[in-house]
Amino acid sequence: MTNTNTNTESTLKIIPLGGLHEIGKNTCIFEINDEIILLDAGLAFPSDEMHGINIVLPDMSYLRENTHKIKGMIVTHGHEDHIGGIPYHLKQFDIPVIYGPRLAMSLLEGKLQEAGVGERTELRKVLPREVVRIGKSFVVEFMRNTHSIADSFTVAIHTPVGLVIHTGDFKIDHTPVDGEYFDLHRLAEHGEQGVLCLISDSTNSEVPGFTPSERSVYPNLDRIIREAKGRVLVTTFASSVHRLNMLLEIAQKQGRVVSVVGRSMLNVIAQARTLGYIKCPDALFQPLHAVRHLPDEKVLILTTGSQGEPMSALTRISNCEHRDIKIRPGDTVVFSANPIPGNTIAVVNTIDRLMMQGANVVYGKDKGIHVSGHGCQEDQKLMIALTRPKFFLPVHGEHRMLVKHSQTAQSMGIPPENMVIIDNGNIVELSPEGIAIAGKVPSGIQLVDNSGIVHDNVMKERQQLAEDGVVTVAAAADGNGKLLAKPEVHLRGVVTPVDKALIQSLVQRRIETTLSDRWNEFARNFD
Amino acid sequence: MTNTNTNTESTLKIIPLGGLHEIGKNTCIFEINDEIILLDAGLAFPSDEMHGINIVLPDMSYLRENTHKIKGMIVTHGHEDHIGGIPYHLKQFDIPVIYGPRLAMSLLEGKLQEAGVGERTELRKVLPREVVRIGKSFVVEFMRNTHSIADSFTVAIHTPVGLVIHTGDFKIDHTPVDGEYFDLHRLAEHGEQGVLCLISDSTNSEVPGFTPSERSVYPNLDRIIREAKGRVLVTTFASSVHRLNMLLEIAQKQGRVVSVVGRSMLNVIAQARTLGYIKCPDALFQPLHAVRHLPDEKVLILTTGSQGEPMSALTRISNCEHRDIKIRPGDTVVFSANPIPGNTIAVVNTIDRLMMQGANVVYGKDKGIHVSGHGCQEDQKLMIALTRPKFFLPVHGEHRMLVKHSQTAQSMGIPPENMVIIDNGNIVELSPEGIAIAGKVPSGIQLVDNSGIVHDNVMKERQQLAEDGVVTVAAAADGNGKLLAKPEVHLRGVVTPVDKALIQSLVQRRIETTLSDRWNEFARNFD
Ligand SMILES: [Zn+2]
Ligand SMILES: [Zn+2]
Ligand SMILES: [Zn+2]
Numbered sequence A, B: 001m002t003n004t005n006t007n008t009e010s011t012l013k014i015i016p017l018g019g020l021h022e023i024g025k026n027t028c029i030f031e032i033n034d035e036i037i038l039l040d041a042g043l044a045f046p047s048d049e050m051h052g053i054n055i056v057l058p059d060m061s062y063l064r065e066n067t068h069k070i071k072g073m074i075v076t077h078g079h080e081d082h083i084g085g086i087p088y089h090l091k092q093f094d095i096p097v098i099y100g101p102r103l104a105m106s107l108l109e110g111k112l113q114e115a116g117v118g119e120r121t122e123l124r125k126v127l128p129r130e131v132v133r134i135g136k137s138f139v140v141e142f143m144r145n146t147h148s149i150a151d152s153f154t155v156a157i158h159t160p161v162g163l164v165i166h167t168g169d170f171k172i173d174h175t176p177v178d179g180e181y182f183d184l185h186r187l188a189e190h191g192e193q194g195v196l197c198l199i200s201d202s203t204n205s206e207v208p209g210f211t212p213s214e215r216s217v218y219p220n221l222d223r224i225i226r227e228a229k230g231r232v233l234v235t236t237f238a239s240s241v242h243r244l245n246m247l248l249e250i251a252q253k254q255g256r257v258v259s260v261v262g263r264s265m266l267n268v269i270a271q272a273r274t275l276g277y278i279k280c281p282d283a284l285f286q287p288l289h290a291v292r293h294l295p296d297e298k299v300l301i302l303t304t305g306s307q308g309e310p311m312s313a314l315t316r317i318s319n320c321e322h323r324d325i326k327i328r329p330g331d332t333v334v335f336s337a338n339p340i341p342g343n344t345i346a347v348v349n350t351i352d353r354l355m356m357q358g359a360n361v362v363y364g365k366d367k368g369i370h371v372s373g374h375g376c377q378e379d380q381k382l383m384i385a386l387t388r389p390k391f392f393l394p395v396h397g398e399h400r401m402l403v404k405h406s407q408t409a410q411s412m413g414i415p416p417e418n419m420v421i422i423d424n425g426n427i428v429e430l431s432p433e434g435i436a437i438a439g440k441v442p443s444g445i446q447l448v449d450n451s452g453i454v455h456d457n458v459m460k461e462r463q464q465l466a467e468d469g470v471v472t473v474a475a476a477a478d479g480n481g482k483l484l485a486k487p488e489v490h491l492r493g494v495v496t497p498v499d500k501a502l503i504q505s506l507v508q509r510r511i512e513t514t515l516s517d518r519w520n521e522f523a524r525n526f527d
C-alpha cells in the first residue's frame, strides 16, 4: 500500500455537505490530521417553491471556517451536480489545487474564467491510473469508470486509516461507446489487497437488474432517424457525450448535416472535440442559417431542452418563440432522455405543444432511446463484489435509495453495523475498527439568484407575497392628526371581491379613525 | 330507437369546456334546437405556479350567457374531476335537474349543502338501464360501467341527429370487486342498432394491453398486511371505494380494527356505507383514541395523503405534525396509489420522511398494490368494437393521449376524417353526415382561492412578487419640494447584497434629486 502519514489521529472524518436525501450538489469532505481534501462540489436546481432562484448550493460555512486545512480537491467527472458549485465556492475560499479528468477540467476552466476566479486555484488534468499525493495524508489514484459523460473516474483514496474507494457516478458498461472500458482490474486488485470502506453511487438502487449499455440505444435512434421523412430534432442532456457521439455518427452515415442549438450543448461539444472525445469532420456541423436552404431530410438539429426547461431552445421552439426554428408538419422530434421527477409536467406539455404544431414526437420508455448513466442493483453488487469492503457508505441518492443500497450490501454479507445511512452535514468517523456518525456540521442550503445569495427569510417573504399579494397605502397627515389628502391605495396580486373605489374608501375611513384615536390619546396624555 | 324531436336544426353541438389537453375539470355541453344539457362539471387542482389557489374551474361564460337554454345535467360518477365544479357553477346559474348515480348524487348533495346552493337544482338518483328525457331533444340511458369509484355510468344520449355514447371514465373489469359487471350487453345492442358517435376516455391511450382488474391487488395487500408485525397505515385515493372495501375485508379477516383519518375519506366511507356499497360491521371501525390501547398488530389506519398533499393526514404524520399519530419503528405504511405526474416529488419526500422515522414503507409499481381505474389500449379497442361508431371523439386526456386514442380508432377502421382532435371550448358540430370543428366559445380557466375567483392579471402580479419581492418607500415633502423627514424604506422578499442603511441613503438621495428636479422644472415653468 502507498505510504501515508500514519501518526497522530486514528480516525478519518468523512463529511458530505450535499448529495444525500437528494440527487444533486454532491460535495464531500475528507479530513484527517488537520488536513482536508474535497471530492466534487456540485450544484442543484431549485424546486418550484424557490421563487426567482437560479441554483442551489450547500452551506459551506464549515469549509469557510477551516480554509487553512484545505490541501486540495479531486473531481470525479464533469457533471453539474459534481463541478457546478466550484466557481461560487472559490469566491469564498481558495483551493490550492484541483485534480480531475481532462474533460471535467476543461469545462471547469471555462466556468472559473467566466466567474473571474481562475486565479484562485490550479487545475491539473489527470489520466487513468495516475496517482497524486495531496497534503501529507492523502494519496489518490484515479481509475477509469463508465458513466453518461465521457472521461469519468472512480477514485481510490489512501489514507492513514486505510484505503477508501469512492465510486463517483458509475454504471458498468461492458460495451462503452468510446471503447474506454471500466478499469475493473484495478478495482479487483484493491479488493484483493483490502478496502477499508466503499462509498458508492445509490441513484438506481431501487431498480433491479443491470443498466443496459449506452450502446443499446444506437439501433433505435438509427432507425427512427432513418424513417423520418423531414427534419429531425433530437434533444438529450447537453453533457451526454456518448449519446451525442452516436447521434453525430448516425447523421453522418445517413447524410444529414447537424446544427447544434443551445449554449451548454455547444460548449460541451466544443470541449469534447478539442480533447478528442468527439471525432467528426468540421463539415458535419452547419449553423442554422446554412441548413435552412437544405432539403428537410438532410438536416438534424441537436438541441437542449430535454427536461422542458423554460428558457431552453426546445421549449422556446414549442412555444413558437424561437427566432430561427419553427416547427412544421413533417418534422420529427426525438426525446432521447427521460424526464427527471419534478420535470414530468414541463416535458409532457412541451411534447403536446410540439405535436399541436404538427411534429411527430418520439418519446417514452418503451422506445429504447434512453438509458441511465447510473448502475442498477446488479451493477452495484458487482462493485461491492470486486472491492470487498469492510465498511460501506451509500451516497448520491435520496433516503430510501440509500436504505435500499445498504440492504443490497447486507445481502452480500456486509454486516449492518458496518454501514451507516447518513444525511448532509453528518460527520462520519472511520477507523480500521469501526464506522459511526459523530456529530454534525452546518448543512443547510444556499439559494443563489441573479444578485447573489438569497437568505431563507427572504424566501419565506416571497412565498407569502405570492400567496397573498401586497397592499400599499400612502397617506399624509398634519400635526393635528387630520388627513391632508385622500390616501392612495395600491393593490398588487390581491384578489378584490369588491371594487377598488370601495376599498379606497374603507382604507381612508380606517386611517381617519386610527389617526383621531391616536390624536385623542396623545391629547389626553398631555391634559 | 327512442323518439326525440327531429325538426328544425340538423346538427348537434358538442362543446367541451374542460378535460381536454389536461386531466381534470371534465365539463361537456350538448346543444341542439336551443336546448342544452351538461355532462359532468369537474374541477382541477392548481399547478405549482398558481400561488395561493385552491381549485381551478373552466370559464363558464358560455353557459352564463345561455342559461335559458339549460334543460338539465347528467353526471357519470362521483369523482372530483366530474362533480367538483357544480357547487361553484350553481352560484352563477341554475340547473333545473341533475341526474346521476346514487353515490355521486349523495356526495354532490353534501357539497351543495355546504356551499348553500342546495335549492338551485334538483338531484335525481338513477339506476342502471334507467332512461330519462331531458327537454324535448334529449333522451338519456344510463349503463353500469367499471371504474375506480363504485356506481359509475356510461351514457347513451339519443338526440335528433342520432345516438351519441359517452363512455364516462371506464376500464373493462371482468371481475369487479362489487360484483357489478360492465353492461357490455346494452353497449353491444346499441352498436348493433347504430351509434353515430362515440366519445371515449383517453387517459391510458398511451399504455398497451388491458388494465388489470381491481381485484388483482387483493392478494398483494393481503400478504403485506399479514406480514406486518406492528401497526399498518394504508393510504389510497379517498374515493377508491373498491380499494377501501378490499382493505376493510382484509382487516376484518386478519383481526385488525380500522381507524379512518382524513375528512374526505371519512365522508366517502360514510356515504358508501349508507348506500350499501361498503358493507362491514360497525365494530370494525374505531376512533383513533380507542385503538391507542390496542396491540399494534391489531390496528389498521386508513388515511388520505397518497399524493403527498401538504395538508393531508399522512403528510402531517410524516412531518411529525399530526396530533394523534406518531410513526414508530415497526409501523408499516402502504402506498396503494401511484403518484400523479406533478406529485412525484411530494410523494417520494413523504416516503423518505416516514422511513427516517423508522417506518417500513411499501410503495412502487412492482409491488402490485395499485391499478388504474382507466382502460388501456385493449379496453379502448373493445369499447370501439362493441359500439361500432360512425364518428369518434376522444376526450379526457392531454393532447398526445387524444392523438394516440384516435390512432387506435383508425387502426380499427374508422377513417381519419370521421374523428376530430379537439381543445377546450371547441364547438364540434355533429350531423348524420359529418363531424367538424365549427368555432370556439370562451375556454379559459377560473382560479378560485379562499376569497373567490382570482383573475389572470392578479396571478401575474403574484408571480412577479414571488420572483422579485417588493420595495415600499414612504416619503413626505413640503410645498417647496423639500423632504420633511428621512424616507422610510421597507423591503420584503428582496435580496440585499448591500446593507439596509446604504439602501436607505441611496433612496433618500434619489428622492431628493427627483424632488429638486421637479421643483426646478415647476419653478422654471412659472418664470
Ligand atoms: Zn451525479
Ligand atoms: Zn454524473
Ligand atoms: Zn375523470
Ligand SMILES: [Zn+2]
Binding pocket: B077, B079, B147, B169
Ligand atoms: Zn373518474
